[in-house]
Amino acid sequence: MSSALSLPMVRPAARLGLPLCHDPALQARKLPAVATCGAFRRDHHGGALVDDGMAVLRRRIREARMVETNYEAPPGWAAWEKRYYPAYVSDVSALAGALQLMLMGTRPTVAVAVATLLLGGVPVSAAVALHLLGQAAGAVLHHVS
Numbered sequence: 001m002s003s004a005l006s007l008p009m010v011r012p013a014a015r016l017g018l019p020l021c022h023d024p025a026l027q028a029r030k031l032p033a034v035a036t037c038g039a040f041r042r043d044h045h046g047g048a049l050v051d052d053g054m055a056v057l058r059r060r061i062r063e064a065r066m067v068e069t070n071y072e073a074p075p076g077w078a079a080w081e082k083r084y085y086p087a088y089v090s091d092v093s094a095l096a097g098a099l100q101l102m103l104m105g106t107r108p109t110v111a112v113a114v115a116t117l118l119l120g121g122v123p124v125s126a127a128v129a130l131h132l133l134g135q136a137a138g139a140v141l142h143h144v145s
Contacts, residue, residue, distance in 0.1 A: 062089060 066086070073085040103111045
């Protein structure tokens with residue numbers, strides 16, 4: 001069963017060279033209690049579980065704050081921002097999910113190329129805009145004097 005979205009079935013502990021808890025080879029021989037399972041090591045998943053949990057924690061904290069303020073936006077915001085405030089997080093999450101799904105379905109080279117074009121294109125376009133503004137200002141100053 002192979003698809004474009006399938007990922008290799010490599011366990012994180014195997015990639016890190018850690019022993020696997022459910023490996024039949026490890027169950028047959030006795031290992032010291034400390035080395036029997038990499039799941040109890042502090043850096044088992046490279047912090048991935050903590051990062052996933054932190055995103056959920058941040059979302060729950062934000063939701064709790066919204067409940068405390070009766071889903072009202074801060075007073076200094078514009079009217080359209082106040083109307084959009086309750087749906088903002090779900091829209092951002094949907095956008096991030098769609099972007100992740102799109103990138104996971106492409107080749108890594110394509111994803112890196114698109115990111116490079118975006119990250120390189122923004123400073124270049126800003127530099128061109130500043131150059132054109134400088135030329136316009138120079139023309140105005142030349143006309144005035």
